[in-house]
Amino acid sequence: MADSTRWSRIVMAGVITGIVMVAINGRGGDEEKPQARAPVVPSRIDIPSLGIKAPLMKLGVDDGRVELPPYEKPNVAGWVTGSVVPGDKGPAVILGHVDTKTSPAVFYRLKDMRQGQVIKVVRSDGKVAQYRVDTIEQISKNRFPADKVYLEDGLRLITCGGTFDRDENEYRDNLIVYATLVET
Numbered sequence: 001m002a003d004s005t006r007w008s009r010i011v012m013a014g015v016i017t018g019i020v021m022v023a024i025n026g027r028g029g030d031e032e033k034p035q036a037r038a039p040v041v042p043s044r045i046d047i048p049s050l051g052i053k054a055p056l057m058k059l060g061v062d063d064g065r066v067e068l069p070p071y072e073k074p075n076v077a078g079w080v081t082g083s084v085v086p087g088d089k090g091p092a093v094i095l096g097h098v099d100t101k102t103s104p105a106v107f108y109r110l111k112d113m114r115q116g117q118v119i120k121v122v123r124s125d126g127k128v129a130q131y132r133v134d135t136i137e138q139i140s141k142n143r144f145p146a147d148k149v150y151l152e153d154g155l156r157l158i159t160c161g162g163t164f165d166r167d168e169n170e171y172r173d174n175l176i177v178y179a180t181l182v183e184t
Contacts, residue, residue, distance in 0.1 A: 045119065049117045056077055057079070061080065066095065068095060085123060086155055090153055093158065110177060117132070119132075134154070139176065160173070161173045
């Protein structure tokens with residue numbers, strides 16, 4: 001009799017555990033699991049004061065070097081996938097060309113940005129991250145402020161600037177816009 005009481009308790013414990021697991025999960029074991037959601041990514045950048053509305057592409061980092069948007073798509077900017085999604089806490093970095101060999105590109109007018117102006121980034125989840133410009137900095141590419149760009153909170157817009165070095169076939173400086181998140 002003692003054996004049957006012990007087995008009854010074990011079976012009852014198993015049943016209770018099963019009921020608790022179903023209650024916690026909210027479903028039985030043979031129902032389909034929900035599909036994983038696609039990761040949130042930024043899809044467009046809007047800078048109303050400059051008349052910029054540009055699609056965003058993903059830019060990877062390979063061997064410590066950030067990929068650049070293709071020159072064949074001068075009106076597209078790129079979000080660096082190693083940075084946070086704009087609207088989330090942390091540094092979000094977006095790159096764009098200033099020009100091509102034949103015409104201005106997406107960030108051609110970035111030099112005209114002023115403190116206090118608004119930058120909006122539309123995300124794939126329907127949210128819009130809104131930033132306010134803090135400072136604009138033109139700095140030699142040899143002194144690029146990597147810690148300030150890639151470690152501090154906020155949005156960073158980066159393009160080329162300064163004088164064009166014909167021997168190196170590139171601009172000598174970077175133009176960097178630093179902005180703080182004001183709402184998502």
